[in-house]
Amino acid sequence: MESLSPEVVEQLRQDRAPRERKIAVCATGAHMDPVDRAEVLTVLAHDHDEVVATRAQEALLAISTDVFVQAIKRPEALPALFTYTARNLADKPGIGEALVQNKNCPAGILVHVVQHLSTVGIQSLLEDLSRISDSLALATALEHSSSVTADQKNLLRELHGGTIDEAALAEAAAEAEPDIHRRQTLLQQIAKMNVSQRVQFAVKGGSEARRTLIRDSNKVVQRAVLQSPRLTDQEVEAFAAMANLTDEILRLIAANRVFRKNYTVVRNLINNPKLPLDVSLHLLPMINIVDLKKLTVNKNVPETLRTSAVKLQRQRADFKK
Secondary structure, eight states: OOOOOHHHHHHHHTTOSOHHHHHHHHHTOTTOOHHHHHHHHHHHTTOSSHHHHHHHHHHHTTSOHHHHHHHHHSTTOOHHHHHHHHHHSTTSTTHHHHHHHOTTSOHHHHTTTGGGOOHHHHHHHHTOHHHHHTOHHHHHHHHTOTTOOHHHHHHHHGGGOOOOOHHHHHHHHHHHOOOHHHHHHHHHHHHTOOHHHHHHHHHHSOHHHHHHHTTOSOHHHHHHHHHOTTOOHHHHHHHHHOTTSOHHHHHHHHHOHHHHTSHHHHHHHHTOTTSOHHHHHHHGGGSOHHHHHHHTTOTTSOHHHHHHHHHHHHHHHHHHO
């Protein structure tokens, strides 16, 4: 007997299949792919037909954790799968991490798995501040996790608010938006926002919002700017050159592998007097000959960096001999 067609599988996923088909899936799998079946069973577990729902619930107990993890990782995974695994399998290996990694999994669902996440899993979730800012319950659960580090907890506390540095934002807005009327509108809009709303604005707003909010006094908002999917190479290049950003943001830019692939970002960072010396020294070998020579006479960077640049310049010269 051949496997079910994609059309039939989709009928099952959308709860549009006949009763006999549903019962067959619960009983034998009806020649379905195990990953498809696991997902379909989470839908059938809430079927209006009590017999179908009961049999689906019983069948789910025989599905391996690995199969559920594979199902969760699929971009098109259904909400029913997220709900079932979060409520019933959160303590199983890989379930929590898979739910975190699937960007379509709602923040409310993740509340049920936080207590089972490792420090690495929590850090992965913190790289999606838009999702955390959408749910106070999720942020609170993360704060109280036994796996959260002190730095992670401090970052989460930033979501609770604090005063806005209006002067810094006004200065940033002036650089980001030359039109005075649009600038005033932007600042008025930001002034009415709480931290969570500013995080959302940083992630989903336009370039003028990002260029302004990168100077926000709240660390979470600053980080959210760098997580925006709309962030351009040109914006990152500009941020890397800004000496009025916090050390932390410059460190985050330097630590991002995607950003470091842009040589202009690396060059701007290493010439930025605000960049911590340990980061500068780490980036130094990435600088080309022309920029290395300029760095040796750059009075705006630490003397230790200039000295290291001179040594590297000599080493490269000796290597060519």
